[in-house]
Amino acid sequence: MRNATVAALIYEFLFDVYRLIDAEREHNEWLPDEHSVVREAFFHSYISCWEWSTSVLEEVGATKTLQLPHIRQDPNRRSPYSYPLMTLDDCRVADFSEFETFDNYCYAMFTFYQLIGQTSRENEVNLAVRSPRFLEAVASKDDVFMIEDIHCVKFRRDRFEEKVMTRWREMQLRIFRRKDGVLK
Template structure:
């Protein structure tokens, strides 16, 4: 069994967050929200979609994103009075993420949560054209994820096929049978 590292998957998730923020910026949807000190930060919004929430939670749990809250959501949102929407601000650049030491998170269960988040995000956009094209991967994908993980089959120097059957066998079997805590947790004693 070959697994990409949690660190490599975290980089890919953060890469997609930055791409989504770039798209939101181009479309005029990117908000700046204050942190606890009142400093404004560009905010990544999960759009109330689990497809973005899973990666955001993974990145929050490893320390790459921090939540920000929109204090007064627009009237058209379906929130209860006084309830705010959650946004996130990146607290790591991609270079910092690439250099970060995530060894304390390198467990098979954490790998399963990270890979589930990665595939869940990819699967969502496979059916929604015009948003973020997840067929475009980071410069690291062909080196740090695809050849390191038996879920991906290299079919040429830059051609990668996702093996759905292997994903189901490896990740989803664990997901359905015993992975009750679906959060990224540091190794015990780390």
């Protein structure tokens, strides 16, 4: 069994946030953070792949959710707005070892699978929306991917089902957390 690191998947999630912020720049909202500093906000639109990936990023300290006091929030839902706390370079060298567990890998890979589904056709990964590190740090390290050439990476749904979804279905609690089990 070969797995990408949780850290490599976290990097992909943050890369995606920056990619979407940049792509939507003329439509993005600028909102005050908890210190009244105005931030360019990422809006996940309650689309599960981005809702899940931003929850992972918040848990590891790479992003922060923007609480909007002027908008009545559902207490059972996080705000759909967040902003990055880390640059991609910071994320690349960050120590995420306290999150490197098989359950977190399954959670992150399930989330990444949703991102792939949102941005790709069939089982072919859309490399145009993945980071430049994806081939080396994720696809070549994980047996749910098959690299056909540097321009074509296939997602192996059968291997994903066998490895990730088998554990996913067994998990009593599907959350992303530190090895010690403590949530922020």
